[in-house]
Amino acid sequence: MDYRKWVDAPxxxxxxxxxxxxxxxxxxxxxxxxxxxxxxxxxxPTFSFAxxxxxxxxxxxxxxxxxxxxxxxxxxxxTIYVDMVAEPEWQREGDGFRVTMIDLDLDxxxxxxxxxxxxxxxxxxxxxVSARYPAAVVALAESACAEVHTLLxxxxxxxxxxxxxxxxxxxxxxxxx
Numbered sequence: 432m433d434y435r436k437w438v439d440a441p442x443x444x445x446x447x448x449x450x451x452x453x454x455x456x457x458x459x460x461x462x463x464x465x466x467x468x469x470x471x472x473x474x475x476p477t478f479s480f481a482x483x484x485x486x487x488x489x490x491x492x493x494x495x496x497x498x499x500x501x502x503x504x505x506x507x508x509x510t511i512y513v514d515m516v517a518e519p520e521w522q523r524e525g526d527g528f529r530v531t532m533i534d535l536d537l538d539x540x541x542x543x544x545x546x547x548x549x550x551x552x553x554x555x556x557x558x559x560v561s562a563r564y565p566a567a568v569v570a571l572a573e574s575a576c577a578e579v580h581t582l583l584x585x586x587x588x589x590x591x592x593x594x595x596x597x598x599x600x601x602x603x604x605x606x607x608x
Contacts, residue, residue, distance in 0.1 A: 433531040437562045449475050461589040462491035466601030485601040494575030499594040511541040513579045515572040535572040539579045547583045
């Protein structure tokens with residue numbers, strides 16, 4: 432999984448953001464589900480860390496991708512983190528695939544206590560001007576953000592039970608060398 436930041440350049444020249452190895456879990460009506468067992472390293476040019484718990488990623492064609500994390504007792508833990516993204520691009524690489532998405536700054540997150548918030552609205556407002564987001568990209572990010580906020584606040588799928596079912600599959604994965 433390859434997240435990049437928007438710049439006025441072809442997608443393969445856009446600024447690196449987060450990179451994370453994933454394992455294919457399956458496809459359903461919501462999109463493509465990828466799993467990451469505990470120990471998976473997420474990295475960007477300035478920072479990296481190993482996840483202590485398994486998580487899943489849902490890649491959609493609806494202008495967003497979601498991380499669903501194992502809940503813990505920590506009330507500040509983010510259990511669902513949804514990035515607004517430009518359409519994902521899939522490319523074959525050897526015996527696997529790389530999915531590249533352009534992060535459009537806006538995020539919707541849900542904490543363990545089920546509170547839902549929109550994050551990085553200031554970054555989105557700044558970058559839509561400085562990075563010259565096209566009007567269609569702005570509209571996509573704003574509509575996707577509203578859709579995800581509604582899905583989370585109204586406890587609708589894939590965030591009600593479907594994501595948890597895929598998370599159980601990810602918990603059974605082991606790290607690949």
